[in-house]
Amino acid sequence: MSESAIQYARDRQDAFLDQFKQFLAMPSISTLSEHRQDVLDTAEWIASQLRQAGIDGVQLIPTAGFPVVYGESLKAPGAPTVLVYGHYDVQPADPLDEWDTAPFEPTIREEYLYARGASDMKGQLFAQLKAIEALAAQGDLPVNVKFMFEGEEEIGSPSLEAFIDQERDRIACDVVLNCDSMIHSKDLPSITYGLRGLAYFEVTLRTAAKDLHSGRFGGSVRNPIHELAALIAGLHDAEGRVTLPGFYDKVRALTPDEREALAKVPRKDDAWLAMAGAKALYGENGYTTVERTGARPALDLNGIWGGFTGEGAKTVLPAKAHAKLSARLVADQDPKDVLGQLRAYFEANAAEGVQWELHQHSAGPGAIMDRYSPYMKSATSALATVWGVEPIFTREGGSVPVVGMMQQMLGVDSIMLGFAMPDDGIHGPNERQYLPNTWRGIETYIRFYENLAGQSRG
């Protein structure tokens, strides 16, 4: 059945390309109110695509913001149920003058299709729609599938948690197929099986009732910037480890097997430095850069401010200093623990007479997926067949909040299966997708569903 579905898709590449361009021409920029109708039109376009493929119950479910496009095909009794996640909104296109061709006039140059959203993530969403169409053209889908495409990912998914909570029965599933993902390079497919969590804080130190004259008081009372600096400096030891008591207690250690797998990620340190524009690596002793960014937690300062920050000089001894800091967490760290650890640290280390206030902005857990689950095997095997090379496993340093939500609220893992590439320029000018990845993506999704069906039959 998958071979005929694949043939169906291959026979229609020209028509598909036209449809892909049509999809990309819709400026579904969720953050700009003048594009509100475009976002809604895009949702309708997807709904009509699903209906044409014979998906049931296709509808736009309202939220406080943009609707979720929902649909389902539950015609495979005994087979697993996959919830497909994606988003149909895109980032704004500015700076417009840095685009070589207009962001909403999709243009092909050397096997790449250039347009805003091509890679993030209309390319994956389109490949998904076409995989379903191709499979449905052969008969009932081999597994049960539900679609949940949101229109607010690029503005932080403000309505998603309420939606999941409200629709938890409707979207119940065995596994999530998250299409908002990428591969290592066009010649080397990869699967992200781990994501870091995030616990984000803001701290304010106060040492005086009001700003003081630095001449009059300098050298006689504490300076909040000194004090904040000392506290920040003490957060890491000479080995690059975070000093918060208990911070590493629950960290799931890397197994030799996993380290071996991560060592296969062909990411060179000097390329990493070049990408950052940095001159030196830094991190926890005893780990590679790939391990440091994916499999080990980190603590970073995201912002700092206090006193006079304008042009020139003002002789102020400030009353307050502030910082934003966040921990990137790995399995099995509990993001709720970090607040207590930071409190204990400030309690123990803030100097006498220094008042501090700690506020938590957010807390989301990291995620790690079983590399040997039937779902994962269906995905890796599909990639291997289509690309002709075994995929590597990667762990990403960032967080994908929807993955954490699904794990926390529904108790299900996500398979991150998408075909964007690191140099596609997402969020920037001249965003593009490598077109062979679009075609291979369709085939990968077809094979993923077929593999999953085969496993449940076997």
Place this chain on the structure above:
Amino acid sequence: MSESAIQYARDRQDAFLDQFKQFLAMPSISTLSEHRQDVLDTAEWIASQLRQAGIDGVQLIPTAGFPVVYGESLKAPGAPTVLVYGHYDVQPADPLDEWDTAPFEPTIREEYLYARGASDMKGQLFAQLKAIEALAAQGDLPVNVKFMFEGEEEIGSPSLEAFIDQERDRIACDVVLNCDSMIHSKDLPSITYGLRGLAYFEVTLRTAAKDLHSGRFGGSVRNPIHELAALIAGLHDAEGRVTLPGFYDKVRALTPDEREALAKVPRKDDAWLAMAGAKALYGENGYTTVERTGARPALDLNGIWGGFTGEGAKTVLPAKAHAKLSARLVADQDPKDVLGQLRAYFEANAAEGVQWELHQHSAGPGAIMDRYSPYMKSATSALATVWGVEPIFTREGGSVPVVGMMQQMLGVDSIMLGFAMPDDGIHGPNERQYLPNTWRGIETYIRFYENLAGQSRG
């Protein structure tokens, strides 16, 4: 002669009070362009006062900003020449609704005259004018006097350095009498004989070419806020001493005699803390708070910024972090040395791959005046006679740039002789001057000139 001059002044207190109110009613706010004419009118008012007292060559000397009121009386061959410094401009009066009576309608309540500029420093300038009038009424002034009253002190004296340079022959003198000063309290006169200098810097640290995603890169490259914090934290040791190599090398040590004199300053530590609204003292071990703020150097952070400082959370690993920091210097530290010391510190301590840039905003030396010079003795003896109590000596933590300019450009010391008090509310609402201080001020200036003449005769 001084007794008759004092009697002259005492006989005219009512008329003087009317004139003082007239002077204070002129809103000479140098920073507000709508008061430009008021500032100029005030300069003219002073010039006419000097002319009425028989001062020669009275004129408004133009500068790039407001004019300097100049005049001279050079009729005491063999006696020293005193350059009298003061300023006739005032701070803005806002917030207006916090004034109990209108800021430019001088009002007496319980021996205090309330008005903007009453204490900073029209009170001292007026006392000076009346002292001169009283002395001149008795005949030629007993010493040579030159007057230099600027109209831009409250905006940082932007034209003063050029003026001094251009008029250095005209204003040549043996000593400066700086009337922009204060006493400890109404019952305890004091003389400031030391001021701290200031060397102000801005530093920028860079660790990457552009801001990075903290999820993606966190834990693998250096964070400029961490690095800046570590460098700041290292600037002081556990004894509260500045760690910059060579920082204390040229500091003039306190003599037992001077420590004894400073111990007489009746400034309680808990009152100091209450004034700052701080909960704990801090500073260089082995020194009192009075010594720490006046006689020992200090290094303070005045501002810090970097990364995301808006509301909420942004997961950025910034490329840069910045700080403003300044050293308060005492005699005989050279403010030019600090730049080199900071450079050496960053050179030695900035981590590998961290780029830094250091910029100097300003550098002015501290000042210390001989407590036993004939000029100083003339001042202390005048205070002792008028107040009936020996004045104490104080060293101030702040800088008075004109004192440094006079020392650097003309090679002359300044005697800080003024009668403002710490609770006069200068720069704030309900500024006031204690009227007995105005009358005693007139007598003190008369006696100062007479003492000086007597010493040169003796």
